[in-house]
Amino acid sequence: MCGICNVTNSSENLLDIFSDEEYDSILSGVFYGLITKGNLNYNYYFKTAEKLTDGIYFGFGETLQSSAINSKNYNMLKALRENVYVFSGAKNYQMTRDISLKLRDMLIENDNIVTLDEFKDKSLSVLKNYSENYLTTEYNAAIGQAQSASKWIQYEDEKDLYPLLKYQTIGDGRVRPTHADLDGIVRPVDDKFWDLYAPLNGWNCRCLLVQTGYDEDSKTPLSMIKKPNDVPEIFQFNVGKEKVVFSKKHPYFEVPKDDKQLALNNFNLPKVK
Numbered sequence: 001m002c003g004i005c006n007v008t009n010s011s012e013n014l015l016d017i018f019s020d021e022e023y024d025s026i027l028s029g030v031f032y033g034l035i036t037k038g039n040l041n042y043n044y045y046f047k048t049a050e051k052l053t054d055g056i057y058f059g060f061g062e063t064l065q066s067s068a069i070n071s072k073n074y075n076m077l078k079a080l081r082e083n084v085y086v087f088s089g090a091k092n093y094q095m096t097r098d099i100s101l102k103l104r105d106m107l108i109e110n111d112n113i114v115t116l117d118e119f120k121d122k123s124l125s126v127l128k129n130y131s132e133n134y135l136t137t138e139y140n141a142a143i144g145q146a147q148s149a150s151k152w153i154q155y156e157d158e159k160d161l162y163p164l165l166k167y168q169t170i171g172d173g174r175v176r177p178t179h180a181d182l183d184g185i186v187r188p189v190d191d192k193f194w195d196l197y198a199p200l201n202g203w204n205c206r207c208l209l210v211q212t213g214y215d216e217d218s219k220t221p222l223s224m225i226k227k228p229n230d231v232p233e234i235f236q237f238n239v240g241k242e243k244v245v246f247s248k249k250h251p252y253f254e255v256p257k258d259d260k261q262l263a264l265n266n267f268n269l270p271k272v273k
Contacts, residue, residue: 017051018044018131026127027120030099037100038262040092045269048135049088055139056080056245059146072153079243080146085272087245090252091138093259093267095130099123137203138246144200145245148208152198152240155211159189162211164219167197170206178228179207185220186212193225198238201231 026044029035057063060077067074102123106114155165167185169175175183179201187193199207212218234249246252255263262268 017047017135023124023127023131024120027099027123028116030096030103030123031116031119035096037093037097037259038268040089040096040267040269042269044095044131045088045092048091048131049085049272051135051139052084052088052142052245053081055142056084056146059143060150062150072157073150076149076153076240076243080149080239080245082272083244083246084142086266087138087250087252089267089269090250090255090263091130091134092269093255093262094252095127098126098130102126140204141200142245144205145239148199149239149243151209152238155189155209155240158211161213163188163214164212165189165194165209166212167199168208168210175207176202176205178202178230179205181226181228182207185225186218187220193222195238195241196236197227197231198240200239201235203232205235 022043026035026041029041035041056077060073060080062073062077064074064077064081067077103114103119106119106122155162164186165188167182169179169183171183182197182201185193185197194209198209199205201207234247234251236249237244237247239245253263
């Protein structure tokens with residue numbers, strides 16, 4: 001899930017969001033059948049969602065509480081927050097499912113004889129991957145997408161004055177080839193091109209859009225645009241238009257047929273108000 005470059009230099013340490021005691025409680029809960037894909041750990045869900053919400057507020061530069069009710073900023077933040085709560089439920093489901101499958105495989109391999117300590121030793125790395133490595137990347141994505149969402153509101157509001165947008169990379173040696181291919185493309189704010197290629201265009205993307213005044217000669221002809229074929233599908237959307245941090249194409253939202261109803265019910269977790 002990691003990318004080549006970082007969207008933010010946020011120094012916040014996410015590694016201590018969950019304590020060793022919380023890790024122990026989750027693994028014990030799975031081992032004894034108290035935590036299942038239909039009975040997920042609420043504390044894990046809530047803390048994950050709130051950490052991602054913190055990322056949204058940090059990137060957007062504003063919170064729901066500081067925004068005027070029903071303003072453009074308020075409605076955007078509300079939608080983004082709802083999205084990361086649903087995402088956190090799906091993340092919790094996938095994590096619990098992976099840990100449960102680890103237990104199943106251990107039981108098969110050891111004639112149904114596995115101690116709690118043996119299970120913890122084998123499955124702690126799975127839990128930490130979701131809770132530390134993945135979450136750090138997801139937190140950075142929340143910051144970057146919220147920055148883009150805030151900017152998109154500005155682009156829409158000022159498009160009469162600045163009707164064109166220019167794709168711009170950071171321009172250093174860490175820029176991905178795909179993003180370098182997009183560098184310098186200029187298209188109108190309302191152009192469908194931005195529905196797929198407005199940043200972020202990958203994990204830890206640092207690219208941005210720059211407003212420009214109207215100049216017919218500066219607009220990149222469609223025939224000259226080399227559309228990249230390796231922008232991850234989960235990033236082929238415009239956060240400012242769709243008002244989500246994580247699209248439904250993210251693998252966390254892929255569930256087996258038997259669990260579709262669970263997903264529709266937010267995995268039996270309370271929805272954010």
